[in-house]
Amino acid sequence: MNNSDAVVIDGLRVRRGRREVFDGLSLRIPRGQVIGLLGPSGCGKTTLMRSIVGVQRTHGGSVEVFGEPAGSRRLRRVVSYGTQGSAVYTDLTVRENLRYFASVAAAPRSDVDRVMRQVGLAAHAQQTVDDLSGGQLNRVSLGAALLGAPELVVLDEPTVGLDPVLRAELWNLFREIADAGTTMLVSSHVMDEALRCDRLLLMRDGRIVADTTPQQLLADTGQSDAEAAFLTLIRRDEGEHRETRRSRREEER
Ligand SMILES: Nc1ncnc2c1ncn2[C@@H]1O[C@H](COP(=O)(O)OP(=O)(O)O)[C@@H](O)[C@H]1O
Numbered sequence: 001m002n003n004s005d006a007v008v009i010d011g012l013r014v015r016r017g018r019r020e021v022f023d024g025l026s027l028r029i030p031r032g033q034v035i036g037l038l039g040p041s042g043c044g045k046t047t048l049m050r051s052i053v054g055v056q057r058t059h060g061g062s063v064e065v066f067g068e069p070a071g072s073r074r075l076r077r078v079v080s081y082g083t084q085g086s087a088v089y090t091d092l093t094v095r096e097n098l099r100y101f102a103s104v105a106a107a108p109r110s111d112v113d114r115v116m117r118q119v120g121l122a123a124h125a126q127q128t129v130d131d132l133s134g135g136q137l138n139r140v141s142l143g144a145a146l147l148g149a150p151e152l153v154v155l156d157e158p159t160v161g162l163d164p165v166l167r168a169e170l171w172n173l174f175r176e177i178a179d180a181g182t183t184m185l186v187s188s189h190v191m192d193e194a195l196r197c198d199r200l201l202l203m204r205d206g207r208i209v210a211d212t213t214p215q216q217l218l219a220d221t222g223q224s225d226a227e228a229a230f231l232t233l234i235r236r237d238e239g240e241h242r243e244t245r246r247s248r249r250e251e252e253r
């Protein structure tokens with residue numbers, strides 16, 4: 001294990017229902033960067049995040065976070081998880097929500113003001129969440145995930161439903177947080193967001209089809225946007241898969 005890695009996954013197997021979501025997945029996530037986990041709906045992003053946070057039942061392989069098994073007690077204060085969809089209380093104010101989540105996370109109360117400033121909601125502290133705009137609402141969820149100063153923040157589709165300007169604002173905020181040393185693992189099914197990360201994990205059908213950087217992705221595929229680059233990779237990946245299946249069949253003969 002390299003101590004610059006936040007997460008090391010080796011041979012992970014996960015079944016959900018009758019479906020094998022991961023059949024031996026391996027990857028590493030470096031510390032202190034914004035890592036984008038990008039891929040279409042159903043590819044396994046949420047399952048991977050749940051495995052890293054330690055709330056997913058797994059069926060083989062290992063997931064280590066900062067050198068500890070995922071979900072272990074020592075990681076409780078170190079790792080935070082913003083689930084898909086908003087989990088805040090719409091009838092409470094911004095401050096009340098964050099106070100509540102601070103008490104659940106056993107974070108100091110003083111954290112509430114720090115976090116509100118960090119996510120740009122200090123001026124909205126007394127506002128009921130119901131009255132916030134979409135972008136502000138997403139920032140309340142982000143604020144909740146930042147309470148207690150975690151070292152790894154896992155955010156599942158935090159920009160979903162936002163217009164491009166608000167999405168860009170949130171990604172800028174992720175960048176600021178990562179610059180201060182926190183590892184940010186952020187999922188999205190919107191390919192354009194791929195270009196905003198330091199590193200990219202492109203996922204499809206339970207497999208990582210690329211572990212790369214935005215620059216490298218565009219250079220490797222000769223494309224100028226992420227969506228086209230992803231399609232190029234998928235075509236290549238399918239070609240390789242056909243090749244592997246064919247050579248396996250030939251070996252079996
Ligand atoms: N509770 C569940 N029971 C059975 N299958 C599930 C369950 N949750 C997710 N799956 C399946 O696991 C696969 C990966 O899902 P998920 O990790 O939610 O993907 P994503 O977050 O990328 O949309 C999908 O095929 C989905 O249908």
Ligand SMILES: [Mg+2]
Nearest residue numbers: 045046084156
């Ligand atoms: Mg999901």
